[in-house]
Amino acid sequence: MVSTTKIKSVDFYRKIPRDLTEASLSGAGLSIIAALAMVFLFGMELSTYLAVTTNTSVIVDNSSDGDFLRIDFNVSFPSLSCEFASVDVSNVLGTKRLNLTKTIKKVPIDPYLRATGAEVHSTSGLHLINHGDEDHGNNTYAAIPLTGATFDKFSHHFQILVVNFYAPWCYWSNRLKPSWEKAAEITRQRYNPETDGRVLLGSVDCTEETTLCKRNHIQGYPSIRIFRKGSDLKEDHGHHEHESYHGDRDTESILKMVEELLKPIKKEDHKLALDGKTDNVVSGIKKAPVSGGCRIVGYVRAKKVPAEIIISAHSGAHSFDASQMNMSHYVSHLTFGKMISERLLTDMKRLMPYLGLSHDRLNSKWFVNEGQFAANVTIEHYLQVVKTEVVSRRFGQEHSVIEEYEYTAHSSVAHGYYYPVAKFRFDLSPMQVLISENPKSFSHFITNVCAIIGGVFTVAGILDSIFQNTLRLVKKIELGKNI
Structure with missing residues (x-):
């Protein structure tokens, strides 16, 4: 040993x-x-x-999310009613999708961006509305003309006040005119305003009574509103909650709507049955907006080619006054690609300093039309989008941690002859940025x-x-x- x-x-x-x-x-x-x-x-x-050290390189885009790109957004329009707000998508290949609704949510808001009601569902089939026989006679309305001074008086006197807010230059208003005149006359004969007092058909010229129309958030012509007297009286300046009629506009349909509205009302005492609540469902009637703004939240899927998202007022049976439309908006967020999961938040915090940090270029920003040139102005956003992928190498294995689309944005305003819109144009780069993490050995x-x-x-x-x-x-x- x-x-x-x-x-x-x-x-x-x-x-x-x-x-x-x-x-x-x-x-x-x-x-x-x-x-x-x-x-x-x-x-x-x-x-x-x-510390994280990285190498950055530019390669051809090898996206794993296919040929389509998801775009999430939350945009608030203080002056665009949810009644008419529409989201359209088109691209350079000629594909157009109009008034998307399945993945879009619209919530009415006030000028301070606070929600004022439940989600509003788009009114479909307006282009199929029956207008009855056209009449090319004079443009004078036979229905009782209402003004700012007389409107509250009539709305407090009659149990049901049905008002047509119109514009004399409007094509759809003029198509409604003969049916509305005839229905107003028949209603006066059947339900005498002096002896019956339950219903009255009136009309408001929005070119003359601009303040009254703004107070009732009229943005499209013609707009038929139903004002009920009774338990639905709001304490806010004495205004009544009201409803919108989106049914057929021929004389017979208007009269049928009036009759359905009068069914729960007793003639002898002029009181609404069940405190103004009834199980009767009148076709074509929906709750009218109590505010003039709209928050549009959701997502769309677009092909990976130059394309644009257009948010505007749209209707198949209404006209709009371009000089009175204001497309000012607030972008809460606009993002491209898949949403990052909770599981990746830790790596996101670790690797965020090495990203371009341009993926929220429009987030939390106002785009406002002001001054004397605020009307009839289109706001356009030009977005250059590039994919960024971060590859992590840990414990001898390589895996993709983050795949996101970053973008740079340039915004401008333009006057036009057509209805103003908010337009988001985006162009995707065929290249992508690859950021590779280089961890040090233990x-x-x-x-x-x-x-x-x-x-x-x-x-x-x-x-x-x-x-x-x-x-x-x-x-x-x-x-x-x-x-």
Whole structure:
């Protein structure tokens, strides 16, 4: 067997008996400084080891999400009614999708962007509305003309006040005119306003009574509103909650609507049955907006070619006054591609400093038309979109952590002859940015830590030896002088 003495002979770290060593004040100070230097250098090395270093390259787009791109958005329009708000998508290939509804949610809002009601569902089939026989006679309405001064008086007097808000220049208003006149006349004969007092058909010329029409959030012509007297009276300035009629506009349909409205009302006492609530469902009637704004939330899927999303007022049986339309809006968010899952949030926080950070260029921004040129203005956003992919290499494996689309945005306003819109034009780059993470190996970190400890220890020992030898030399010189 190998003796213990021979084994000890290979000891690199030979021990000096403690009795033969001597501690010094200078050595203690130098040891403290060396220890602090070790801790400081270790912290710097650890920080370098934990830091993320990346390489950025540009390659041909090899997206894994197919030929279609998902676009999520939340845009608020303080001056666009949900009754007519429409989202359209078109691209350079000629594909057009109009008035998307399946993935779009519309919520009425006030000028301060606060929700004022439940989700509004688009009215379909307006282009199929029956208008009855056209009449090219004079444009004078036979229905009772209402003004700002008389409107509240009539709405508080009659149990049902049905009002046609129209514009004399409007094609659809003029198509409704003969049916409305005839229905108003027949209604007066059947339900005499002086002896019956339950219903009245009136009309408001919005070119003359602009304040009254704005108060009732009229944005499309003609708009038929139904005002009920009774328990639905709001305390807000005495305004009545009201409903909109979207049914056929021929005389027979209008009269049928009036009769259905009168069924729950007793003629003898002029009171609404069941406090104004009834199980009767009148065809074509929906709750009218109590505010003139709309928040549009949802997503669309578009082919990966230059395309545009257009948000505008649209109807198959209404006209709009372009000079009175304001497409100012607030973009809460607009993002391209898949939504990042909760599972990736940790890596997102770690890698976010290395991304372009341009994926929210429009987020939380106002785009407002102001001054005398605010009307009839289209707001356009031009978006250059590029895909960014971050590849992480951890524990010897490579995997894609983040796939997102970043964009730069340029916005402008333009006057036009057509109805103003809000337009989001986007063009996708055929290239993508690839960011690769380069993690440091743990063995490299341990090697550097050992080098730090050994190096500082050795340098401190050398400095201490120099200091001690210098002191001995000085003492010898002083001793020689004394002799």
